Amino acid sequence: MDEMTATVLEYVIDEYVDEDDDMEVVSSTPLISSGIVDSFSMVSLKAFLERTYGITLPDSEATPEAFDTVDSIVHLVRAHQANA
């Protein structure tokens, strides 16, 4: 697992999974469609990505589909870094 995937995954687990929850979350685990992250709390994740990677994610791109797995999030962040 590369560094960015590890960082985002760690944030997602810390931010969205309760300590007493025995759920296993990996980089391909669906986040939005499974209900781990909802559209309201997604804002925390978006702000984290913008703060950590110095990018701005427009709402049109920060969609539930793009945010559905850590892998797809990393893909989105990389695309923005490449275009910066």
Added chain:
Amino acid sequence: MAFSDATRSLFAGTLQEIQDKGLFKEKRFIRSPQGAEIEVEYPEGAATARALNFCANNYLGLSNHPEVVAAAHAGLDARGYGMSSVRFICGTQDIHRELQDRLTEFLGTEATLLFPSCLDANAGVFEAVLGAEDVIIADRLIHASLVDGIRLCPAQYDTFKHMDMKHLRKKLELHADKRTRMIVTDGVFSMDGDLAPLDEIVALGEEFDAMILLDDSHASGFIGRTGRGTHEHFDAIGKIDLITTTLGKALGGASGGCVSGRAELVELCRQKARPYLFSNSLSPVITAASLKVLDLVMSTTERRDKLEANTLRFRQGITAAGLNVREGVTPIVPVMTYNAKLANDMARDMYAEGIYVIGFSFPVVPAGAARIRVQLSAAHEPEHVDRCVAAFAKVGEKYGVIGLDKKGIIEKYGM
């Protein structure tokens, strides 16, 4: 044609998708006044059946209380039916002012402003008070109307894990640089029936100079020693900056809501909140009846105490019967099924037993956390509560969930 066949088919397809996902809300008609025992037409067109109602927000049993009904009649005679105006033009009567003052006294705040509903209060309060330099930090399970209000407001927002004070602290630290911070929480969360730890939230608010907004819709009238709400329960009267609440649940159950709290913030709502500015307020008849409701609630704790006794009786009974329930102290008792179909199947069988309850599943509650939500009322008699418990025991037996914990139910039915 403005509504062509192609357009009609588009919307019909959307409705079919809702059906296919099992999320379609069926029509249910009540053919009697609201109460412990009601006459129900369900499904639509079916013969009327009598059922005990365990899914209303009629916590204090005031929805059809004779003194409230009489006050409504008197209000209709004295002040008429409608106002045909928003509040700030010619839609404010003396009884609106009186009701606001009584709510201020009841909630222990500085000022109150009526809204057409608490949904409207929540939709308008944030935009009226906060700006882009401010941040809202909200519990993740707050009511949908608060979410909508937050989204309508230019302030930044962030969320914290449900009732997780360590996480809230972290977020307050993260946002220490903002002009103001506002913590937002429900008092009693409507789906789980759990109480926000308001004492800890108040302490964090003081430590980090953060205001607190409390939606106490499922608490006003019965939580706390004299029913003032969650802030009374946690000895925090006077420490909450904004309270939004409803007259549409325990406090008479018709409609109407309010923003109550710091005088400057309430005045900002009067000046700027769009649902207040651009919609008629409560009708005179509801306003007059609500004044009677507050008289009743503030003169005795009898109904609140009866609700508490009914809640205890049900919680003890249902636990002894071996159903899986979320522990707590409020009259909202989720009987957990985890599986959505099981919730709906059991609710349907409960109705056949003469008990009106509803199954809730994703997206109303988190995925894999389906349940039947039971709501107690002061209108229930002990025998009503016992009949509900007995029906759950019978239906639970049929589905083989008696004595099963979360793991056992999920193993049997899946999530």
